[in-house]
Amino acid sequence: MAADETKDSAPTGVDAGAVGTTGDAPPPTQLPKGMILGKDGKPCRACNTKQTFMNFAAQAKSKKAAAIPVMRKDCPADVEILGRSTWTLLHSIAATYPTTPTPNEQNDLKSFMGLFAKLYPCWFCAEDFQRYIKKEEPRVSTRDEFGNWLCEAHNEVNKKLGKPTFDCSKWQERWRTGWKDGSCD
Ligand SMILES: Cc1cc2nc3c(=O)[nH]c(=O)nc-3n(C[C@H](O)[C@H](O)[C@H](O)COP(=O)(O)OP(=O)(O)OC[C@H]3O[C@@H](n4cnc5c(N)ncnc54)[C@H](O)[C@@H]3O)c2cc1C
Numbered sequence: 540m541a542a543d544e545t546k547d548s549a550p551t552g553v554d555a556g557a558v559g560t561t562g563d564a565p566p567p568t569q570l571p572k573g574m575i576l577g578k579d580g581k582p583c584r585a586c587n588t589k590q591t592f593m594n595f596a597a598q599a600k601s602k603k604a605a606a607i608p609v610m611r612k613d614c615p616a617d618v619e620i621l622g623r624s625t626w627t628l629l630h631s632i633a634a635t636y637p638t639t640p641t642p643n644e645q646n647d648l649k650s651f652m653g654l655f656a657k658l659y660p661c662w663f664c665a666e667d668f669q670r671y672i673k674k675e676e677p678r679v680s681t682r683d684e685f686g687n688w689l690c691e692a693h694n695e696v697n698k699k700l701g702k703p704t705f706d707c708s709k710w711q712e713r714w715r716t717g718w719k720d721g722s723c724d
Pocket residue numbers: 540549550551552618619620621622623624625626627630659663664665667668689690691692693694696697699700702704705710713
């Protein structure tokens with residue numbers, strides 16, 4: 540799926556179900572069901588779908604707003620855009636990782652994955668991912684090993700979200716070489 544396509548399914552995470560406001564917007568009395576708050580207590584852009592934010596904006600603007608507005612494309616990333624773009628980056632890193640990395644390169648990749656898991660902008664996704672890499676340490680001794688480890692990690696998230704899992708024997712075709720039938724050539 541292309542990075543700019545979106546779907547409107549709800550993210551899987553913590554359902555704040557809370558009451559609150561966003562900085563400049565007129566304060567609605569109630570947050571939409573499913574709205575996830577950031578650690579600052581405000582609605583978290585990177586943790587919610589764009590649909591949740593659009594509903595929130597319509598509610599905040601006016602009770603007169605009959606239709607839900609169409610959100611422009613250059614808005615802060617929601618949980619799905621962020622996720623799709625991030626998986627693209629991570630699998631592309633796997634695709635260009637050396638087939639026989641030096642000890643330094645292996646350390647760099649391990650450090651990167653540890654920091655990535657701490658800094659990922661969707662906080663509840665980050666917390667789950669930190670737990671995952673504690674349990675299943677990144678395997679970085681070859682490109683194929685890391686590509687498979689990452690594919691398995693991505694499949695864990697797919698399972699959590701009720702999405703189909705990906706056949707990891709095909710990770711290089713998906714992210715490095717293109718499909719064997721030549722459809723990416
Ligand atoms: C570390 C991390 C944790 C996340 N945690 C959550 C969460 O807790 N809750 C939440 O709502 N969202 C989470 N997300 C976002 C979520 O994983 C998806 O990115 C988002 O729902 C958009 O999904 P998608 O169907 O477009 O495909 P994505 O899952 O984004 O996948 C993009 C493409 O990768 C390919 N692909 C799919 N699975 C694999 C695989 N196993 N190996 C290789 N390639 C594959 C497919 O071609 C797919 O189209 C997380 C994202 C990341 C990076």
